[in-house]
Amino acid sequence: MDPVSANDLDFERCYRAVTTRDARFDGQFFTAVRTTGIYCRPSCPAITPKPANVTFLPTAAAAQQGGYRACRRCLPDAAPGSPLWNTRADLAARAMRLIADGVIERGGVPALADTLGYSQRQLTRVLTSELGAGPLALARAHRAHTARLLIQTTRLTMSDIAFAAGFASIRQFNDTVREVFAVSPTTLREESRRRNGDTLPATNGVLTLRLPYREPLDRSWLEWFLSAHAAPGLETWEDGVFTRALRTPHGHTTIGLSVQPGHVRASLALHDMRDLAPTVARLRHLLDLDADPVGIDEALSAGLESTHREGIAGAVLAPGIRVPGCLDGPELLLRTMIGQQISVAAANTHVARLVQALGEPVDGAAHHLFPTTEAIAEHGAEVLTGPARRVEAIVGAARALAGGDLVLHSGRTAADLRRDLLALDGVGPWTADYVTMRLLADPDILLHTDLVVRRGASLLGVDLADTARWAPWRSYLTMHLWKHALANPTSVPDGAAGARKARTAP
Incomplete structure (x- = not known):
């Protein structure tokens, strides 16, 4: 069956997915049961409710907005994300990508509206109509999901979890968890311990999370892509684990990724806990974990x-x-331009030289961050080697990014992004299409x-x-x-x- 459109939740089709417990539709829509006040994922193992008692909603936020609580058996918020936000290019889908990246937590609804080029009123009207909830409710649902994930999979204190999930106060955190899950945060953790045993890993400054995906997953392809493109000093590939440092909105994060049956194991050493949710969103984007x-x-x-x-x-x-998606738009463009017309190994060598010269060392210099666009714009010509025209093009792209003349983020439309990329010297159709495909997770x-x-x-x-x-x-x-x-x-x-x-x- 094809993905279920958030604009057209055909009742018979959705109910058929629920009766067959089709896990492919987890995250694509949610089943709200009026008699219990609970919403579930389509594959919930509970007894299938009668058709007269259910309604289907496009987002968890819409269910929460309607007064429904998340099922604590199937954990609907723990399903892989909907593939619709990548296959669709409309305003609602682009907004969902930016909400997952934490734009509202960092700048509120005004920042989201400005990034998308709409007024706050227009944006709220469209999201409410398309997704059943406005931007604040969608961001709140995202925070609730992050909070539950940390409550049940880490030993972090509740105050640290509230901060990491993006809540403004402990009281707001407690109220939201009780409203969404109908129990306190402490009860959520106790329930998890009863089900899984007291096996939560010690944090020691590093969080270990399980990122779910829809089966099957071609592990060999992702592992080749990560290992073959690992640039020394920036990334490492060892014993099936991909490691690198990543610049985040409030500092940096060191990540470790390994593909396991049914999930990707992600270890995160966060400089600032507020960067947890956007980092997880970027990892899911990098590995295309929400695909069907x-x-x-x-x-x-x-x-x-x-x-x-x-x-x-x-x-x-x-x-x-x-x-494969990407972790950072400007880095993707500049590395793609560096790699034009040369082999993967040669491209990695050039990137490694750039990182060593201009990247900021972290983790006791074990890793470097990819250089800022400002640093490449100012000093890239001194470090990069090769044809003068290509070096000038890379430095020119860095200058456009640093000055704000070129903006790369997942909320852009493919047509606008491709047009702006083709306007750069040294960027042809192949590079524009490749960057658009990976930055926007464009499937087509x-x-x-x-x-x-x-x-x-x-x-x-x-x-x-x-x-x-x-x-x-x-x-x-x-x-x-x-x-x-x-x-x-x-x-x-x-x-x-x-x-x-x-x-x-x-």
Whole structure:
């Protein structure tokens, strides 16, 4: 079944997902039961309520706004996020991405409205109409989810949890938890201990979290992507763990990621606990953990089988492949420009040199932060090597970012972002599409000019001339073709756009 639109929650379709306990729809909509006052995820193991007693809502905030409490059995707020916020490009979806990144906690509704280019009144009206709740209620639901996660999975004190989740006071934290979950924070923790035993890890300055995802997940693809692009001094890959330092709104965070069955294990050493929620949102974005892989692969399979030879879908599709996102927009653009026309290894060497010279050391100099755009704009020409025109283009992009002439964030539309990227010297269609795909988690960009993608298509006999049949999942087809080409290496010329992706097979 296709994703359920937040604007069109067809009752029969939603109820069918609930009766079959289809976990693919967890996070896409919520089931509110009038007789119990509780809302659940579609896969809740409880007895299926009668149709007359349920209503379906697009967000947890809408359920909470309606006076419903979160089910403490299926933990609806713990489901993977909805893939709709990436497949949709409307105002509501872009607002949800920014709310997850903590824009309201940092600057309130005015900051969210200004970032999106709307008045507060317009924004509130659209979100209430589309998602069943206004921006403050959506942010409140996000804080409640973060609070429950920390209450049940860490030994942090309740005051630290309130601060980390973005609440303004302990009283606000207590009131929200009681209203959303119908119990106190202490009771939530005690219930978790009874279910799971007293196995909470000691924090020791590092939080360890389990980030859920929808099965299946192609672990080899994500691990190759992270390991192959790890730049020394900035990132490390060792024994299946990806580690790096990340600049965050209130300081920095050192992250460690490893893919496990059913979840990604994330360890976070936070300089400021207020950065927890936005950091988790960025990690989920980096690994594309909110995707609906079964639905995507079914759609791609139908498109391939309808126009190509029988059995081609099985040859092309690696179940559960993800489209890697990014942790920081400006870093993504500058690293992509550095890597143009050269191999992955060479790009990593250039990035490592830049980080060593201009990046701020953290963790006792074990890691460096990626340099600020201001530092690259001022000193990048002294550090970067290679063709003068390319160095000038990279420094020019850093200058545009530092001066605010170019703004990169997940709340932009793909068309506007691509237009602004193409206006930069040294940025062509491939770079603009690649950055747009990863920054916005845009699911529908086929990098048809990429040499590795074209070679993968040639090896498999996939016709790239007519791509409409694969919409809106063309970014995922790009990943499938990339992986197939990398797993079946032949000679790929250096110095060609996209060739830098073909240096290491998964």
